[in-house]
Each structure stands twice: as structure tokens, then as C-alpha cells.
Amino acid sequence: MDEKIMERLKKLLALSKSPNPHEAALALEKAQRFMAENGLCQDDIDLLDIGETLADSVLSSASAPPEYMGWLLTVITMAMGCKALYARKKVAFVGVSARCEIAAYMYDVLARQLRKQRRDFIRALDKRTLPKNRTAKADAFCEGWVMGVQSRVEAMKISAHEKALIEKFKQKTYTSDEEIKLRQSKKVRGQSDAANKGWKAGREAQLDRGVAGPRAQRGMQGLVIIDELC
Structure with a gap:
């Protein structure tokens, strides 16, 4: 995975864990859309660490x-x-x-x-x-x-x-x-x-x-x- 794409996805996933429900939901929606646009799947998320x-x-x-x-x-x-x-x-x-x-x-x-x-x-x-x-x-x-x-x-x-x-x-x-x-x-x-x-x-x-x-x-x-x- 490209390093810039990986870092962007990491940030969106981190925001999706925000204690603010609205912010978390928005970040998760963006993360899902970002993954779809870049052809990413759950395996790519697992490999982030x-x-x-x-x-x-x-x-x-x-x-x-x-x-x-x-x-x-x-x-x-x-x-x-x-x-x-x-x-x-x-x-x-x-x-x-x-x-x-x-x-x-x-x-x-x-x-x-x-x-x-x-x-x-x-x-x-x-x-x-x-x-x-x-x-x-x-x-x-x-x-x-x-x-x-x-x-x-x-x-x-x-x-x-x-x-x-x-x-x-x-x-x-x-x-x-x-x-x-x-x-x-x-x-x-x-x-x-x-x-x-x-x-x-x-x-x-x-x-x-x-x-x-x-x-x-x-x-x-x-x-x-x-x-x-x-």
C-alpha cells in the first residue's frame, strides 16, 4: 500500500474512534469511501500495524x-x-x-x-x-x-x-x-x-x-x- 494512502487511512480510522459520536460517524463514512476509492479491503486495515x-x-x-x-x-x-x-x-x-x-x-x-x-x-x-x-x-x-x-x-x-x-x-x-x-x-x-x-x-x-x-x-x-x- 502507498505510504501516503496508508497514513491517510490511519488518520481517518483514528478519528472514527472519537468520543464525539458525530465526528466518529463522519470519519468512518470518509474512511469507507476512501477505501472504496482506493480499492482497499479489511486485510489492508489489518496490515496497518x-x-x-x-x-x-x-x-x-x-x-x-x-x-x-x-x-x-x-x-x-x-x-x-x-x-x-x-x-x-x-x-x-x-x-x-x-x-x-x-x-x-x-x-x-x-x-x-x-x-x-x-x-x-x-x-x-x-x-x-x-x-x-x-x-x-x-x-x-x-x-x-x-x-x-x-x-x-x-x-x-x-x-x-x-x-x-x-x-x-x-x-x-x-x-x-x-x-x-x-x-x-x-x-x-x-x-x-x-x-x-x-x-x-x-x-x-x-x-x-x-x-x-x-x-x-x-x-x-x-x-x-x-x-x-x-
Whole structure:
């Protein structure tokens, strides 16, 4: 739906809830006429609260993002009852607009913390550790970190109707639903110890749910699904 048309319809529907009966009736009449003129239906009204928010932080600079970043998105989308989509190394959250704002904010905050703690973990490793083992242990640390965060987050239950609206919005807005390939971590000695350290660090992650400032609500073509709704 065109943004100007959407905003106009939102205003008319808001006025139709006025405590003034005459004003409410007039606004409802205008809203119905406006919908008829623009070929809108009840589904279009239902979709008014569904939107998208683009996160500031990239998913990964690598062509195949690490699996733990996909896990992090899953934790956040389950907590906020939305869906995460991906393209050009950027992440968009789709669902009820207010919750998507918070989801994008949470992702930006947590992704920065995770990347910093990954770097710190690698620096603390024995200098004799081979590069490939450094990466594997750091991956295990990050996986544990995300699990630590998950242990502090409660999943949000959303209705089947809301899930259907999110799916409808996605189909209308995005042209691709390809699944992205995530890089899995390699097995290495000391992996469990690294994961345990990550879990403890993740338990201490800052999960401030303060509402972020205004974000650009812009569509992106060719996005791919990262996770499924709970």
C-alpha cells in the first residue's frame, strides 16, 4: 500500500474512534469511501500495524554468516514476536511496528556486545593456538554466549492471525524467500570450556529494552528468511 494512502487511512480510522459520536460517524463514512476509492479491503486495515525496521548492525562481513548470528536473531524474534529477514548483509525485522523497533534496537546492542567479547576472547587465548583453532574456539564461545542470552529471555506468544498478517506483509513487500546458508563452527579440543565461558558472559549481557529513536522504515528487495516464528 502507498505510504501516503496508508497514513491517510490511519488518520481517518483514528478519528472514527472519537468520543464525539458525530465526528466518529463522519470519519468512518470518509474512511469507507476512501477505501472504496482506493480499492482497499479489511486485510489492508489489518496490515496497518504491521511494518519493518532495518537494524543498523550488519549480520556479518563474511559471505556465509556464522551460525551463532542466526541463533541471536532467533532469540530476539522469539522474544519480540516478529520475523527477521536478511539481504546485503543487513537485517530487517518484520511484524507489529512498535515491537520491530525494539527488536532492531536489541539486535544492535547485543551484536555489538557479542563482537567485542569475541575479540576479547581471541586475544586472551594462548598465543600458540593455531588460527583455525582460534576461530573454532571463538565460535564455541559465541554459541555459548547466545545460549546465555536466551536463558534470560522469555518467548512472546503471538496469535495465528498475527503470524498470518506478518507472512502476508512479507509476501507483498519482498521478492525472495530463499534460505541463507550459515557457516557452522568446527569441532576442536577445548570447545566445551569455551562455550561455558561464553554462556556465563551471555548471562551478563545488557538487555536494555528501551525504545530506540525513529528509524527509517524502508523496504528492501531480495530479502531471505533467517528464522521461523515460534
